[in-house]
Amino acid sequence: MKRATITKLAALAFAASVVLLWQYLAELRLISPIFFPSPSRSIDVLIYRMEDGSIWHPLSATSLRMVVGWMLASVAGVAVGATIGSSRLARELLDPTLEFIRPLPASAVIPVAILFLGLTNAMSLTVIAFGAIWPVLLASVHGFSSVQPALLDVSEVLGFSRWQYLLKMALPSALPDIMSGLRVSLAIALILTVVTEMQSSLPGLGWDIFFAQRSYRSADLYAGLILLGILGFTANYLILLLERRTVRWRNL
Amino acid sequence: MRRGFTGLIIPVLILLLWELFGRLGDLPVNAVSRPSDIAAAWFNSLIDGSLLLATWQTFETALLGLTIAATVGVLIGVALGLMPLLEQVTGPTIEALRPIPAIAFMPLALMMFGFGVALEASIVAYACVWPILIVTIGAVRAIEPRLLEVATTLEMPLPARLWKIVLPAAFARINVGLRIAAAIALVVAVTVEIVLNPRGLGYHLILAEQSLHVALMYAQLFWLCVIGYLLNMVLRNIGGPSRAWGTAQ
Amino acid sequence: MLSIRRLTAIAALLLTGLAGLCSPALAAPAKVTIGFPPATDFLAAYVAKDQGFFAQHDIDATMTLIPVVNNIPSAIVSGSVQIGMSTIPTLLQAVDGGLDLKLVAGAARHTKAHPFISLLARKGIKYSKPSDLIGHTVGVPGINSVIDIMLRKWLINNHVPLNKVKIVEAPLPQLPNVLKSGSVDYVAIVEPFRSKIVANHIGYIAAEYFAEVNPNVLVSCWIADGGWVKKHPQVVKNFRAAIGEGLAFIRKNPAEARKIEKKYIHYNSPSFPTFDNKARPQDLKFFIKLGEELHLYRHKLDPKKIVVP
Numbered sequence: 001m002k003r004a005t006i007t008k009l010a011a012l013a014f015a016a017s018v019v020l021l022w023q024y025l026a027e028l029r030l031i032s033p034i035f036f037p038s039p040s041r042s043i044d045v046l047i048y049r050m051e052d053g054s055i056w057h058p059l060s061a062t063s064l065r066m067v068v069g070w071m072l073a074s075v076a077g078v079a080v081g082a083t084i085g086s087s088r089l090a091r092e093l094l095d096p097t098l099e100f101i102r103p104l105p106a107s108a109v110i111p112v113a114i115l116f117l118g119l120t121n122a123m124s125l126t127v128i129a130f131g132a133i134w135p136v137l138l139a140s141v142h143g144f145s146s147v148q149p150a151l152l153d154v155s156e157v158l159g160f161s162r163w164q165y166l167l168k169m170a171l172p173s174a175l176p177d178i179m180s181g182l183r184v185s186l187a188i189a190l191i192l193t194v195v196t197e198m199q200s201s202l203p204g205l206g207w208d209i210f211f212a213q214r215s216y217r218s219a220d221l222y223a224g225l226i227l228l229g230i231l232g233f234t235a236n237y238l239i240l241l242l243e244r245r246t247v248r249w250r251n252l
Numbered sequence: 253m254r255r256g257f258t259g260l261i262i263p264v265l266i267l268l269l270w271e272l273f274g275r276l277g278d279l280p281v282n283a284v285s286r287p288s289d290i291a292a293a294w295f296n297s298l299i300d301g302s303l304l305l306a307t308w309q310t311f312e313t314a315l316l317g318l319t320i321a322a323t324v325g326v327l328i329g330v331a332l333g334l335m336p337l338l339e340q341v342t343g344p345t346i347e348a349l350r351p352i353p354a355i356a357f358m359p360l361a362l363m364m365f366g367f368g369v370a371l372e373a374s375i376v377a378y379a380c381v382w383p384i385l386i387v388t389i390g391a392v393r394a395i396e397p398r399l400l401e402v403a404t405t406l407e408m409p410l411p412a413r414l415w416k417i418v419l420p421a422a423f424a425r426i427n428v429g430l431r432i433a434a435a436i437a438l439v440v441a442v443t444v445e446i447v448l449n450p451r452g453l454g455y456h457l458i459l460a461e462q463s464l465h466v467a468l469m470y471a472q473l474f475w476l477c478v479i480g481y482l483l484n485m486v487l488r489n490i491g492g493p494s495r496a497w498g499t500a501q
Numbered sequence: 502m503l504s505i506r507r508l509t510a511i512a513a514l515l516l517t518g519l520a521g522l523c524s525p526a527l528a529a530p531a532k533v534t535i536g537f538p539p540a541t542d543f544l545a546a547y548v549a550k551d552q553g554f555f556a557q558h559d560i561d562a563t564m565t566l567i568p569v570v571n572n573i574p575s576a577i578v579s580g581s582v583q584i585g586m587s588t589i590p591t592l593l594q595a596v597d598g599g600l601d602l603k604l605v606a607g608a609a610r611h612t613k614a615h616p617f618i619s620l621l622a623r624k625g626i627k628y629s630k631p632s633d634l635i636g637h638t639v640g641v642p643g644i645n646s647v648i649d650i651m652l653r654k655w656l657i658n659n660h661v662p663l664n665k666v667k668i669v670e671a672p673l674p675q676l677p678n679v680l681k682s683g684s685v686d687y688v689a690i691v692e693p694f695r696s697k698i699v700a701n702h703i704g705y706i707a708a709e710y711f712a713e714v715n716p717n718v719l720v721s722c723w724i725a726d727g728g729w730v731k732k733h734p735q736v737v738k739n740f741r742a743a744i745g746e747g748l749a750f751i752r753k754n755p756a757e758a759r760k761i762e763k764k765y766i767h768y769n770s771p772s773f774p775t776f777d778n779k780a781r782p783q784d785l786k787f788f789i790k791l792g793e794e795l796h797l798y799r800h801k802l803d804p805k806k807i808v809v810p
Contacts, residue, residue: 232351
């Protein structure tokens with residue numbers, strides 16, 4: 001117990017020293033405070049916005065978009081990944097096209113998305129899903145294609161249908177890979193949420209940051225970044241818990 | 253041979269339908285061009301050299317950023333993977349910094365470096381280091397503990413331990429991380445160019461959009477896909493095809 | 502062996518060297534990176550580069566097309582660009598935000614005779630008076646941009662409550678698509694997209710709101726970093742002179758100027774705006790007053806401190 005507490009304290013101390021370094025660099029004024037505010041100013045803004053309540057709407061809007069977009073990406077990614085990873089025909093048909101589309105940056109896709117879907121949440125979610133699907137997809141393909149052949153033999157002996165094989169044998173085997181892919185996808189989903197908000201003035205943290213930068217309110221900008229960091233940190237922590245649970249179950 | 257053809261079925265089908273819709277007049281012409289017009293625009297930009305120059309510029313900065321990220325990411329990842337205690341101490345800070353989008357640091361990077369390669373490479377490096385770091389930590393942790401015990405029993409010095417045991421064992425998973433990061437590098441480089449840096453493919457994309465050359469814009473999007481695809485093919489072969497696809501087949 | 506001949510040779514060399522150092526003709530031309538967006542407003546600068554007026558005035562100009570104009574103030578402060586484009590309100594907001602930027606020269610005025618910023622409505626939307634905007638959404642290329650704040654002033658002037666009209670932002674090249682797709686019913690927009698929307702039957706010009714608010718106002722200009730201006734006062738004067746020659750050229754050779762326009766920004770706008778390279782404190786007064794009315798500024802701005810004399 002004591003060791004764990006010491007580790008936690010050390011982690012806190014490390015984080016605190018990073019913040020102090022930031023404060024020190026900001027006070028050196030190597031870069032104008034217009035572009036590089038100190039943590040104290042940024043936190044002041046954060047507290048102010050929490051007090052007047054203007055923080056909750058953008059925070060919840062961004063979180064919701066991120067989660068929904070990520071879920072869309074995850075479901076699609078695992079489904080397609082399972083198909084490709086376990087069927088050679090599917091891989092030959094789909095893989096080249098998917099590999100071709102993958103390098104497209106979301107910022108380049110946004111104009112087309114706006115054309116068809118307007119300045120709506122649907123547009124934002126589509127773009128997020130488009131960009132966040134790839135890590136899950138790649139990881140799922142890797143996971144499903146690394147299933148031990150012995151499991152396939154066993155499922156044939158037991159008379160499993162393809163569905164049952166995928167669900168009961170391949171999926172659990174691929175789960176560790178899929179989970180790590182899901183984590184990276186979540187990070188990308190957050191980034192793309194921010195990018196789409198910036199490009200389409202949808203209310204959220206991304207828009208707040210973008211606007212703060214334009215109005216030369218650097219403390220607001222960095223306050224928004226801190227919030228983003230907290231949001232991402234929380235999301236990642238939650239998915240880590242999920243990952244540990246599923247891996248533990250798998251090892252039984 | 254057969255494998256190559258199967259892969260082309262879907263793209264060719266899509267292109268044919270697209271061209272058909274275009275000729276039937278169903279497409280909003282000012283926003284979506286026909287494949288034939290796009291091909292013409294692509295060909296012209298290839299001949300006048302602008303496409304290749306822009307490609308080289310983007311590639312240059314993406315590669316630089318990726319190299320920095322890979323070096324830093326693998327080094328720190330190996331260290332944190334081998335020393336779980338260190339990972340627990342630095343973990344929360346890493347998890348707090350990681351979700352901040354690299355593009356959010358663009359104003360800062362612009363102030364520090366001005367327009368140019370350094371601006372873009374620094375943002376790319378920041379964006380790519382996290383996935384590489386995470387995957388490396390995971391890969392090192394997944395190394396068969398007996399391999400590490402063997403190294404300790406043989407009393408191998410640290411560099412040899414890393415080079416002969418840790419890195420080879422972790423390589424397959426690290427490679428997947430590098431492939432993800434390489435795609436990210438290209439995307440982030442182009443994004444920085446779209447938003448800020450007046451050089452490279454993203455910049456030319458915006459120029460085409462703003463001067464209303466829609467066909468050229470789509471040609472550049474396709475070109476982005478092409479070079480991204482080629483890049484991934486190269487990376488996949490470095491990792492070894494058999495490793496990537498496992499033994500399911 | 503210091504013979505008379507050697508001494509004379511050395512002396513001659515020294516004198517030539519000294520003369521060379523003093524001679525202004527040997528001074529290197531000033532390297533100036535000029536950043537601008539693809540807009541006809543800055544045609545005088547394109548002409549000045551193309552026809553060598555910059556070179557004649559000792560300016561080694563590098564013309565850089567910068568699509569996203571919001572980045573130009575940062576690029577100037579970081580030293581990537583020496584002289585860049587701005588609109589008057591953007592300059593004022595940057596100065597209010599703490600940046601040391603100065604107005605170096607004017608570029609274009611928006612006039613009733615040659616409007617290039619208007620309110621457009623989508624085909625099918627019936628517009629007859631400003632209050633028709635109530636309950637509708639208007640797209641602008643930037644919140645707090647000159648286009649946006651003039652729109653708000655126009656609504657105020659016409660007694661339309663601002664909270665009954667929704668103003669949203671979309672990147673400029675996407676505004677035609679946003680209008681067409683129905684996300685917005687109106688757009689307040691600048692050339693060349695203004696003409697493009699009409700030409701493609703997406704919409705029509707509903708109101709010349711900009712000209713109605715102010716029939717003759719300096720809207721776009723050239724700015725530079727305050728510290729740089731202090732160090733290079735002569736370069737600023739040379740820049741203005743070169744731009745002036747560019748303007749004269751445009752007046753005498755409009756067809757040739759059109760070719761240069763196409764070369765630098767890849768399109769021709771339907772008509773030239775009213776160019777004006779002068780920069781006076783009174784040009785800023787209108788927008789300072791407007792900004793104060795809309796609560797855009799945190800400080801009191803003094804136009805005399807912003808304009809380079």
